[in-house]
Amino acid sequence: MKLRFGIAWVSALVMTQAHAITVTDDTGASVTLAAPAQRVVSLAPHVTELLFAAGGGARIVGAVSYSDYPKEAQSIPRVGDNKALDLERIVALHPDLIVVWRHGNAARQMDRLKALGVPIYFSEPKHLADIAASIDKLGALLDTRSIAKQAADAFTRDISQLRARYAQRPPVSVFYQVWDDPLMTLNRDNVFDEVIGLCGGVNVFASEQARVPTISTEAVLAANPEAIVTSTPGATKPDRALPALERWKRWTSLTAVARGNLFGIDGDLINRPTPRIATGAAELCRDLETARERRPK
Template identity: 40%
Template sequence: MSKWLPLLLLFSALAGATPQRIVSLTPHITELLYLIGAGDRIVATDDASDTPPEARRLPHVANYRSINSEALLAQQPDLVVAWRSAQARMLEPVTRLGVPVFYSDPTDFASLSGEMRALGQLLGVTTQANAAADAFDARLTQLRERYSKKEPVRVFYQLWNPPLTSVSGIAWPAQAITLCGGNNVVGEAASPYPQIGMEEVLRANPQLIVAGSQHKAVLEHWRQWPMLEAVRRDALVLVNPDQLHRFTPRALNAVEALCQAIDAVRHR
């Protein structure tokens, strides 16, 4: 049984009608709702929802740290869509009042299409939602088939610096490295966002260093370590963080760019 079926049955019992006034509390949710054809029902978002451009004109009732419950309830929503891991506790005052909440909880690339399909069914836009999910699944499969069985390349992903922080496990960029056939040099770290000592990176000697940024200067500090293979090969690469760090189909644009960067190292 689909993990979404109990939620859909619950919403049917609670609401009795297709939701028409939706509050979206994170950027990826806002983008998904527009993608599946329900964007015109969003009445409020969070401060960071900026895609598509029309989302920027909506009232804001949340940011990455908090939710303004009073402002949210003033919008009289018949559905709130939120990020479970970050916002479930903050929404307790709202759920106690009986406002239905759909929790987004994508754990990996493959789960994203299921979420689109579930939202499509809940909101009565199954045709557009399923088409978007099918297109995403097809592209994800194509990328996996093209890159996942190639020769591994040692990759270090710089999430930010300082402190020097990377990604491991199920963190979205870490999954992207694996999907592309890369070997994440800190992939076994206990935390999904581990702080890394420079000595650890030097020992791992990555062949490619990647940062989620649009500013080339964020990687320049690596040039003081010319013995690193990535520096020697000038394999210091940026990927678009607005794509890779956001749980939407656009993430595959950045994944493809990352795959191409890893593939380029293979052929040097």
Template identity: 30%
Template sequence: MPAAFARWAARARSALLVAMLAPLAGAGWAQPLSVVDDRGRTVVLPAPPQRVVSLVPSLTEAVCALQACGRLVGTDRFSNWPASVRTLPKLGGLEDTQIERLVALKPDLVLTATSSRANDRLEALGLRVVALEPRTLQDTERVLGQLGRALGDAAAGPALWQQLQQRIGAAAARVPAALRGQKVYFEVASAPYAAGEVSFVGELLARLGVGNVVPAAMGPFPKLNPEFVVRAQPDIVIGTARAVAEMPARPGWGALRALQQGRVCGFASEPWDTLVRPGPRLAEGAELLADCLAGLPPAAAQAR
């Protein structure tokens, strides 16, 4: 009898221990989480963060796309998607982060860019800071994976990226074959700054089958001499609706055949965000571009 009782007691203790540990394992708390950010720093999180501040719009969007929007407690002033984040406390930007307000929110994770001036101070105050700055499509894939791991779901990032890839491929299939290889001027700001071949925008255009007037050697988002654009004579011009409307009045730009022939894609501010943020809405951006490209008038024959 004593031996039987001892075996029963041992089984009971084992069952109780399993019952106690099961909720912790299910919540992903069995082991700390470790993420290497774009500064090369390893950030250890004792548990999946429940109070997240994001200071980069593309990272805000990624958190929400990874089904963790409810964990956000504050964002930068530019984060505006999805609509639910617009009501969160706005904490400035990368250059003017409102440190005291941010600390008062007691975040257990702050998402920021490598270029943010606030990073060192936030870490000095004891906050866990993960700096991520996607610049290419490959970077975006990597960042989604890192965020998924940081949020406690390592499979979520790769799964989301696979969905984006499928949608971008479907968008590319809608671009008319006649546009393949035609050169695009994609203006990101009116100085003018353009998206070059090596930017995530340039890579997205390449996925859609069109070319770029800004070669890789000029960098991802170079400032151009306006005469460069006139000499390049792009087949298609893309920018904000306001910029495209103003372009014909720029000195010499009236000679751009793309403007003369209406071979332009001008986007309002809200859809424009999807094109210039390297995050989970890239596929939506590809679809917007494909729809515009498919609706362009054919290029007129050039006079000889």
């Protein structure tokens, strides 16, 4: 009897190990599930979008504020925001997978999340290819691989088409204004810098050390970008209106001002590393093409 029980236990263990799912998250850590995730908590708006794209929207049992796309995401119970998480509510939801934004969620709560013993996947795509890879990996954890592959392939195709059409066009120097007070931009260590490049643009502050550097008006004037781009309110409503670039119009000698190349793009399309960034990229590519058309003959 003991022998039979031992054989059954070993067989069950082997079966469990055989069906375990392991992927590598964006920190390089391995995430292993004994079975496909059925109850997922999403701790960033972009994560929610990626989970839906991967075919797992119906399995999200909790999400943070501003998880507003697609429309179905708006009815998911909230478990906090990027500043504070409701850990008690997360525990009550009995998740079998938590997907976290490494630099967006409150660092002081990460240790408490890890103490729950629930597998954690850290999501922070830094390149356009990472978005497709993230969809595939989440599809593996959810066992929705075919749906995830279709979404990942469609995104990769859209980006490839834009790159083929615009990347070799005459370069346009671009200043991306993240915020106006203090004046902030992005260096090359982010997805949107790559978007600028695939549109044939050049990020004038790509070489800055900080990922989101604070800069001066004088630095922008010295760089003299041919185009200035900022994000505008989309589905996400910030605490106050994003800058409308009016501040630059006083500097009439600035090339972007002189040629009317002040552009705004829906922030949800360019600030979230999700498949929708392909739509934002298409808008930026059209804007930079407009800038080329406005060059003196």
